[in-house]
Amino acid sequence: MNEMSLRRLLQPFKLFRNLTKKPMTLVFPQEALPPVDNYRGRQFLDPEKCVGCGMCSRVCPNDAVTMVEYMDKKCPEINLGKCCFCALCAENCPTGALYMTSEVFIAGYDKSFAVYGPEKLSKKEGA
């Protein structure tokens, strides 16, 4: 059995010095974490560069990308409800038309809100 010494019993009280330190949490939304580049958020499409090869659609693990008609060629339409944000589509795009931004605030009232067609993908909304 361990010997109870007063010193060991009072040791956890050293934690009181944490009261004078700044807390680890941030008051959201006034103080938010700064966005990091290379973050895997929502996709962004540049329709001029897209050649309609369909590579993003074939590589997606969840079948979230379908090719639809837009501006006389095929462009991707992404269903963000099925997307797992793994960025395989952006990495395998041969022209660099599709890339990931650091937008993470995607919410709506209806499931159809989550389907981002080529026009919606090419708009950068404010942070």
Added chain:
Amino acid sequence: MEERFNESVTYVEDAETTTLLVDNGLAEEVASALKEIGFNHFSDVTVVDYLEEEEFELIYHLWSHGAHARLMLKTRIPRSDAAMKSFTPIWRSAHMHERECHEMFGIDFIGHTELTPLLLEDWEGIPPLRKDFDSRKYVLEKFYGGERE
């Protein structure tokens, strides 16, 4: 060990793994002999379903803490009458792995005391990890009425 089982055991070694291919009937004796030599840690039992050849291949993975050596023990059983002697008397940790294989593939382990469902609940149908069970078709019919959304 090769002296005892010379004709009926095939010994395959390549750069990474060592494999022993055994007949169904001899598997238990070989396993006891391996435990005596020093393979005291039973890692896993895997089942691979070869649909065209109508066989299940059972693969036992063993590790020896003393000699830092790994071994694969393979045996084949027919698909229509899938039964195999349980290795639980030799390695106690095989108990739960065999129970999972029974549930997922439908293999009967003779001598196992508790072959009840482990992970799935209220499952009626063929054992799900077999190759003739198409899980995508099952999900589409049961939850989406046959159409992709």
Added chain:
Amino acid sequence: MTTDIPFFTIPFGPCHPSSGHFHASVTVDGERVVNLVPDPGYLHRGFEKLMEYRTYLQNSPLVDRICILDPFAAELGYVNAAEKVLEIEAPERGKFIRTIMAEFGRILSHITWIGVTCMVVGLDSGCKIAWGDREPIIRINEKVTGGRIYPCYFLPGGVRRDLPEGFTGMVEEALSGLEKNLEQYDFLVFNNETFRVRMEDIGFLDAEDAIRLGATGPNLRAAGVEADLRKDQPYEVYDQLEFNVVTQDKGDAFARDMCRRLEIEESMNIIRDAIHKLPEGDYKNKAFKPFSKAKKKETYFCCESARGEQCYHMVGDGTDKPYRVKVRGPSFSHTLDEFPYLAKKAYIADIPAIYWSLDPCPADVDR
């Protein structure tokens, strides 16, 4: 003492804050546990069947989700097994980066474990401090891989992107902050009188029983057996790095706790050593294409995760999808074999302490 009162069965249930997502039926006689029957299956997602429908590249974001507490180890095992079946090699720089991130994953998992154990035993301050300590490592994760919790970073043939600039500075800052905080854990948790009274002298698992029941990882090393896959069967670049294997003698719950606490320090040494020896060069092998075909081979690869031995059995059949993948989580034997064995001689109040000293991950059991 036998009376007419029958034994009472209570659920150590899936909605209990100290059991994770794992259910066990506990039969008690007064305060003593008579029998414990584990009942996994609440997190069964069918990974083995899912992996048969996707190519080798599409499986790599999927494998993270097997055990979220230590995703780098699950990815490392998958990637090495896939490399053997596809017959491609990763370059040196890629292997060093993978080793560094795997050790960060181990530190993250151990800090999470300290937090949850403190919460379960009743020491809530430990939980909040531990969750704050995870933050610098998660920010490194974010900068390097692009995601805070799910990395999706390893690939058969290397890693997906190179390390960012300023990586070495970030790592030094995070590690020195962590070293200062480890003293806090020492006087709050590991030298705390109440914590020790709750954890010492319960849940004895000696070496023979541990090997018989299939224990691996810190649970086995706390019983005195020096078994670590990073030294016994080195993979990646562990044979070029210097570190010690931590063992303890006693085999009770507190010995397992101390084993993990000392492993955090060893991991920090490994990271510093690896950064020192990091070579230049390619970070991935360009021979791996999205639809590369495998050879007709099968392989079995084991790596050492924070909890024990994580193994992948992969069968390739000449197409671009694997024929069969079997994942063996380290917590399979721990929760289903060792936990019932240790709980049989304990009081009800000791059950959460024993359960979390084995460091289970219910997602590993069910996959």
